[in-house]
Amino acid sequence: METLVVVSHPEIEKSDTQQFLKASAASLSQVVWHHLDSRLPFDVTAEQQAITSADRLIFQFPLYWYMAPASLHQWLTDVWLKQFVYDARGGLLHGKSLGFVVTFSQSATAYQLGGSVGFSISQFLTPYAALAAKTGLTLLPPLTIAQFANQTDLEHQQLLVRYQQYLTLDHPDRPDEQAQWFIDRLSGNADTQLLADQLAAQTDDIDRLRLTLHELKAGESE
């Protein structure tokens, strides 16, 4: 799967969060880092080619007044032309997925009813839900990063894993795909092969238990 990470950030060199994410994605061979602000004015043909080549698009940005910075809006205006993204028969980006990596400086709990912001990230992203519906894109749940600067080293390591999974897994939220992701990385190294084997065995166990549970429930309803 090819992933295009579309980054909107006017001061990316000053952003520790973006530099961390860029380094986290650097080892992934099928991930293209695409910083919008440094590509202005846009070469529409090149931008459309980058979208066409990708199976997954990620819109990655800090929240500025609860929205993306200007460059993402400029890109959508210039590049996402009607004839490129939809026609009378449907969305021309059908088969691709759209995810979001959204960073902000308040706590995650601010973004809910009664929180200091009072609205959810999903509410703020509503226009993109309409855009996805129009163009045939499948939405992924957003990956949100709150207060990166305040996170511990362990939290940063966990974020690196979550981010790499978000860019590469078919279903980044599914535990079985997450487990397989670890197994792939732990295998083939003498130190970690045992750990990988154990993780694989436990994943199989979980699958068997789920199946048993499913059969028991099916029996109940007969």
Add this chain to the structure above:
Amino acid sequence: METLVVVSHPEIEKSDTQQFLKASAASLSQVVWHHLDSRLPFDVTAEQQAITSADRLIFQFPLYWYMAPASLHQWLTDVWLKQFVYDARGGLLHGKSLGFVVTFSQSATAYQLGGSVGFSISQFLTPYAALAAKTGLTLLPPLTIAQFANQTDLEHQQLLVRYQQYLTLDHPDRPDEQAQWFIDRLSGNADTQLLADQLAAQTDDIDRLRLTLHELKAGESE
């Protein structure tokens, strides 16, 4: 009341809608037309002064992918700095109101559950609700303009009235303020004074009937 109409539109000279609205506002002495795209790069001090001088801000734009064009986002990033719009004691724009004039090329009925867009204009404007809450602005219900090019002359005239009222009335949706707006314009001209008198008398009648109805209802509950 001073109103600042903040217009975001990259091709305003080509927009019949925007030119119509500009002409509609031209006769209003306390309305400032503020076209963002022609003010780039922004003089932050001048922009902040314009906001400070206004009692009402109107964000006026066509929907581009269900959002404002890039210039409004650029303006918010550059001008709406933390120290200008809020501090520990609260929103520094308290006492001002914020309205929206949103134009789009689909029918108004598309913007609802089950419509071809499937989301409402209010849902798309959620980030601005959070912005208003943070800065102390009072929100006005949006004035939406669907398919301007398809409207009849009569609909255009009605839009002119609705728009002028939206820019100038304390409560643009209240029938009594709307009636007073007409009375003010019809008075002092021999041809229309009679009409104005009749409208004023009817407005008084409606007030009296409302009072009577209120008293009757109060009696019922005693």
